[in-house]
Each structure stands twice: as structure tokens, then as C-alpha cells.
Amino acid sequence: MPPLPLPLTFLVLASFIMTGCSKKPAEVEIDQTRETTKKDEQVRLLASSWQRFRPGERHFVYEVPEGWMLRKSTSMRKVNLSVGTSFEGEVYVSETQGSLEENVNRWRGQFGLAPISAEEVSQLPRVLALGAELAMVEASGAYAAGMGRPPRKNYALAGVIGSTGSGVITIKMVGPEAVVKEERDRFLSFCRSLEVGD
Amino acid sequence: MPESKETKRKKSIGARVVGIVAGFPLACTCLLLLGLLTWLGTLEQVDHTLLATTKKYFNYRTLYLFPEFNDKTVPIPLPNGFWVGLVFFFNLLLGTILRVRKSWKQVGILISHSGMLLLLLSAFVTQVWSKRGNMAIDEGETSNVAQHYTDHVIEVSETAGGSISRVHVIGTKHLVDLKPEDERLFRMKGLPFDVMVQNYHRNAMPHPEEQIDLEPGDEVIDGFVLRGLEPDKKEAERDLAGCHARIASKGGELIGETILLSSACVHPATFKVEDKVYTITIRKALWTIPFDVQLDKFTHEFHPGTRRPRVFKSEITRVVKDEESEKQIKTEKLIEMNHPMRYRGFTFFQASWGPQDDPAATEFYSVFEVVKNPADHGPLVALIITGFGLFVHFVMKLVLFIVRQIGRNA
Numbered sequence: 001m002p003p004l005p006l007p008l009t010f011l012v013l014a015s016f017i018m019t020g021c022s023k024k025p026a027e028v029e030i031d032q033t034r035e036t037t038k039k040d041e042q043v044r045l046l047a048s049s050w051q052r053f054r055p056g057e058r059h060f061v062y063e064v065p066e067g068w069m070l071r072k073s074t075s076m077r078k079v080n081l082s083v084g085t086s087f088e089g090e091v092y093v094s095e096t097q098g099s100l101e102e103n104v105n106r107w108r109g110q111f112g113l114a115p116i117s118a119e120e121v122s123q124l125p126r127v128l129a130l131g132a133e134l135a136m137v138e139a140s141g142a143y144a145a146g147m148g149r150p151p152r153k154n155y156a157l158a159g160v161i162g163s164t165g166s167g168v169i170t171i172k173m174v175g176p177e178a179v180v181k182e183e184r185d186r187f188l189s190f191c192r193s194l195e196v197g198d
Numbered sequence: 199m200p201e202s203k204e205t206k207r208k209k210s211i212g213a214r215v216v217g218i219v220a221g222f223p224l225a226c227t228c229l230l231l232l233g234l235l236t237w238l239g240t241l242e243q244v245d246h247t248l249l250a251t252t253k254k255y256f257n258y259r260t261l262y263l264f265p266e267f268n269d270k271t272v273p274i275p276l277p278n279g280f281w282v283g284l285v286f287f288f289n290l291l292l293g294t295i296l297r298v299r300k301s302w303k304q305v306g307i308l309i310s311h312s313g314m315l316l317l318l319l320s321a322f323v324t325q326v327w328s329k330r331g332n333m334a335i336d337e338g339e340t341s342n343v344a345q346h347y348t349d350h351v352i353e354v355s356e357t358a359g360g361s362i363s364r365v366h367v368i369g370t371k372h373l374v375d376l377k378p379e380d381e382r383l384f385r386m387k388g389l390p391f392d393v394m395v396q397n398y399h400r401n402a403m404p405h406p407e408e409q410i411d412l413e414p415g416d417e418v419i420d421g422f423v424l425r426g427l428e429p430d431k432k433e434a435e436r437d438l439a440g441c442h443a444r445i446a447s448k449g450g451e452l453i454g455e456t457i458l459l460s461s462a463c464v465h466p467a468t469f470k471v472e473d474k475v476y477t478i479t480i481r482k483a484l485w486t487i488p489f490d491v492q493l494d495k496f497t498h499e500f501h502p503g504t505r506r507p508r509v510f511k512s513e514i515t516r517v518v519k520d521e522e523s524e525k526q527i528k529t530e531k532l533i534e535m536n537h538p539m540r541y542r543g544f545t546f547f548q549a550s551w552g553p554q555d556d557p558a559a560t561e562f563y564s565v566f567e568v569v570k571n572p573a574d575h576g577p578l579v580a581l582i583i584t585g586f587g588l589f590v591h592f593v594m595k596l597v598l599f600i601v602r603q604i605g606r607n608a
Contacts, residue, residue, distance in 0.1 A: 030366060035365075047468070073406075
């Protein structure tokens with residue numbers, strides 16, 4: 001076999017080298033260690049994902065009932081879910097300003113109901129949510145969510161509301177009356193599972 | 199006769215090549231290019247960081263570059279400063295050996311040339327062997343560790359008594375070639391398991407699943423999803439790598455759940471193998487400093503009515519453990535802008551501070567750029583040698599001129 005011309009030899013060799021370079025190893029042995037440092041002393045073992053990636057950020061942990069759909073949270077809706085066969089109802093957890101009484105009456109006002117007194121608010125039925133007994137508000141009728149949107153007829157509300165130090169926390173299910181009635185037990189189960197995460 | 203002609207022709211080609219390489223025109227070209235690159239780099243680092251610009255303009259990994267000005271690429275390729283410097287080094291070396299006349303009258307020139315050669319050599323050593331990182335310390339706190347600006351590593355740690363006892367490091371070189379679609383098994387020496395890395399991103403961010411719209415292919419791991427981002431071309435030190443890790447038995451069987459790793463995390467993930475607790479995390483590479491630095495006080499002042507810094511200074515205590523007596527030797531030092539602390543081959547520059555967005559802050563942290571550079575003093579020594587050589591040369595010229603004038607007048 002005649003010898004290859006020099007440039008061709010170079011090209012063949014180069015292509016071999018390039019092929020070798022581009023092949024990524026599937027396995028690598030690791031024997032490198034480093035000394036422990038002062039940074040290692042600050043490490044927290046068994047940290048949750050939230051503690052690892054979003055330390056200090058308030059968040060909720062909960063169980064999503066069967067048939068419910070988790071939706072993207074927003075600044076106003078810390079937890080955001082859709083319910084119903086066509087997901088026409090919604091459940092969301094919010095933190096808002098104002099007193100318990102003001103917020104209960106705001107909800108009632110959305111259904112055209114008259115405000116109630118602080119004493120009547122204190123007598124509202126209680127359900128377990130966020131590890132405490134919180135007030136439950138139920139209403140039905142024409143729902144005017146506000147913000148200029150027209151009222152929606154035959155709607156219903158099942159909401160749980162409780163005071164925090166600086167405002168109130170609300171868990172609200174709102175949707176067509178039939179959907180709210182159908183999902184009420186699952187909503188209460190969702191409230192029981194809801195906790196503030198670590 | 200034809201043979202001698204051939205020899206003569208060969209010699210003349212060789213001589214011509216040497217003549218070009220050691221020539222004055224090449225020296226001028228190199229100097230002009232270095233000046234141009236420095237000027238363009240200085241302009242570019244206004245929009246990009248100093249680190250990114252230095253990497254772009256003086257990097258042995260690329261042969262040429264396209265300058266950018268006002269975020270627009272100038273379509274003129276320029277040779278990379280590293281290679282121009284290397285060519286200039288050999289040009290100067292050959293020029294000094296072959297062209298400079300070897301007589302006592304040229305001793306000043308020879309000295310100044312050797313100073314310039316040392317300067318270029320120092321630049322080469324700095325480029326190839328220097329190490330840079332940063333160390334952030336809160337007032338009253340102590341640190342002995344610097345963090346690399348861009349290089350990421352995966353650390354698997356053994357624990358004892360609730361704290362880290364030994365750290366195994368999967369180095370940057372084993373991660374940089376990984377793409378999201380790749381997976382690699384790391385056989386961990388000294389550990390009873392191996393680590394499989396998948397879905398590696400040079401830049402990524404973990405998101406809580408409820409805060410994003412899930413897309414096909416998204417893997418929710420403990421409530422979080424890792425989303426890849428485009429690596430930051432301008433400020434690579436902002437990139438935060440992320441990946442999925444699986445723990446595998448020594449037989450290759452995957453055990454346990456997938457673990458999400460992100461350089462944006464504060465704490466490592468914890469897992470158990472054979473009832474022993476381990477941690478795993480991805481982070482910027484750490485390197486240990488052989489002494490402690492305690493930040494006693496940070497002071498900052500601005501020029502009146504502006505955010506232009508007038509004084510940034512950190513009062514620190516350097517704590518060194520005496521190897522013989524095991525006693526701690528404490529030395530108080532001041533690190534401020536343009537006045538770094540040099541000790542045991544490390545240089546600490548005042549680089550940044552915080553919190554800068556809280557005007558009412560009373561407690562501060564200081565950030566030092568930590569540099570370990572074997573050629574740290576090279577430029578200073580080189581400039582002294584070059585200056586001395588030029589001084590000798592001009593003095594000799596002056597003396598010779600005076601002697602010649604006296605001779606003429608006599």
C-alpha cells in the first residue's frame with residue numbers, strides 16, 4: 001500500500017484525535033476530597049426542599065383531592081386549584097389585609113347578603129384548617145366578584161377564614177352552586193390537610 | 199553547484215523566517231494589537247464584567263475574538279491577547295538573542311528587554327496557574343474558604359454527629375461537558391454508593407411546581423421543578439448550575455428517589471445509605487485558605503451626594519495557627535481599595551460589600567476577592583528591571599555624549 005501523502009495523514013490523525021475528544025465518558029471514578037471548612041459548619045441536615053431552595057418564604061403544604069387540578073399560583077393566590085368536572089369552580093388560599101369581620105362581610109357582600117356583626121362572626125361554624133378551628137362562611141346566589149365583572153347567577157361560596165397577626169388568611173371555594181355542593185366534603189378535607197410548610 | 203545553490207536558498211528561507219519572527223515590524227504589530235485589545239477590552243468591560251472581559255480578551259482557549267461596543271458586535275476578528283502576548287514573547291526573546299548587539303554599551307537594553315520578557319512570562323503564569331475566588335464575611339464572623347467565581351462542583355459529604363465530616367468532590371472538569379440529555383455515573387471512591395447525574399444545566403433555577411405552568415417533560419421532585427436557563431454570556435459568575443442526582447449501589451442499581459440539586463440552594467439534600475446519613479449538593483467550587491480571616495469592622499463612605507465610593511475598608515484580624523506551639527497568632531490588618539493584604543501567596547482585595555440596598559443597615563458584610571497567583575509580584579519586579587535597564591541605558595548614553603563632547607572640544 002502506497003504511503004499516504006502528508007496532509008492526508010495529518011487529516012486522518014486529526015479526525016481520530018477529534019473523535020476521541022468528543023466522546024464523553026459514561027462513567028468517571030472520583031477520588032477527590034477537600035478539607036472541611038467553616039462553611040460546612042453552617043450546613044443544616046434534613047432540610048426540606050423549601051428550606052433548601054426558598055428559605056424563609058411562607059408556603060403551604062396540602063393534599064390535592066382527587067379530581068382537583070393544581071394551577072399556577074399568583075401573588076394573590078398562594079395556592080390555586082380548579083374543581084368540578086369541567087374545572088368551572090375554583091379554590092384558592094390568600095393572605096389579605098383587614099379584620100376577620102370586614103373580610104367575612106366582603107364575602108357576604110359578593111352574594112348581596114347583609115353584613116353581620118362581630119358577635120355573629122364569632123358564632124359562625126368552625127372547621128379544622130391550618131391546624132386550628134377557623135370560621136366557615138357559606139353563601140349562594142348571584143356572585144359579583146367585583147372588578148367590574150358582571151354577577152354570575154346560581155353560584156355558591158364555601159370559605160374558611162381565620163385571623164393572622166397582621167391580617168387574615170382565607171381558603172375560598174367559589175363556583176356554580178352544584179359544583180360547590182358536590183365538592184364541599186373534599187373542600188373540608190383539603191382544609192384539614194392544609195398546613196404552613198417548614 | 200546546484201547543491202550549494204539549494205543550500206543557500208534553504209538558508210535564506212530559514213533566515214528570512216527568523217528575521218520575521220525576531221523582527222521589529224512583528225514587535226510593533228504585537229504592541230499595537232496589545233494596545234488595541236486593552237483599549238477595546240476596557241470599553242467592553244463597562245457593559246460586561248471585568249472577569250468576563252478578561253476571559254474573552256486574554257484566553258488561550260480561543261484564537262480570535264470579535265469586540266463588542268454598545269452591545270453591538272464589531273465584525274472585525276482580532277487575535278486573542280494571549281496568543282499575541284505569546285508571539286510577542288518569542289519575538290522579544292529571539293530579537294534580544296539575535297538582534298541586540300552584545301556589547302557593554304547595550305547592557306541597559308538587554309536589562310530592559312529581560313524585564314519585558316519577565317512581564318510577559320508573569321502574564322502567562324497568571325493566565326494559566328492563578329486562582330481567583332471570593333470570600334464574603336459578616337462583621338464579627340470568621341472564614342477560611344474562598345469560592346470560585348464560575349466553576350461548579352458536586353459535593354457528596356459524609357456526616358458524623360450531625361455535622362459534615364468528610365467531603366468528596368466531583369470536580370468541574372467532570373461536569374462541564376455534560377448536556378441536559380446526558381447522564382454520567384460517578385464511581386465514588388471511599389463511599390458505599392455511586393452517584394448518577396442527569397439533566398445537568400450550566401444555568402438553571404428550581405421553581406415550586408405551583409408557581410409555574412408545568413410542561414411535558416417536567417419532573418417534579420419534592421415539589422420543585424428544575425428549569426434550564428441560557429448561560430449568562432456577559433456575567434458567567436451569575437450562572438447557577440443545577441441537575442438531578444440518583445444514588446446508585448456499587449452494582450449499578452439505582453436506589454432512592456431522584457434528588458434535585460441546584461447551586462441556588464442554601465442547604466444540601468440529605469439521604470441515607472446503609473443507615474448512614476450523607477449530604478449532596480452542587481455549588482461553586484470552594485478552596486481552603488490556610489488561615490482564618492475575621493471581619494472586625496467594615497466602613498464605607500461615598501463622595502457627597504453620589505454613590506461613587508470614596509472609602510471602602512475592612513478591619514480584619516488574621517488568625518494563623520502556629521504549627522509548633524499550636525497557638526493562634528492574631529494580626530490586625532486593614533484591607534481597602536487599592537491596598538490589598540498579601541500573605542502566604544494569597545492576596546485579598548476589597549471587592550464588594552453589603553447589604554447595598556438597605557440604607558438603614560447597621561451590620562454589614564464584606565466581600566474580598568482572593569487571588570492565589572504564583573506570579574503575583576512578577577509585574578512589579580519586571581517594571582523595576584525594565585525601568586532600571588532604561589535608566590542604565592540613558593545614563594550611559596548621556597555619559598558617552600558628554601565624553602564625546604569633551605573630546606571634541608579638547
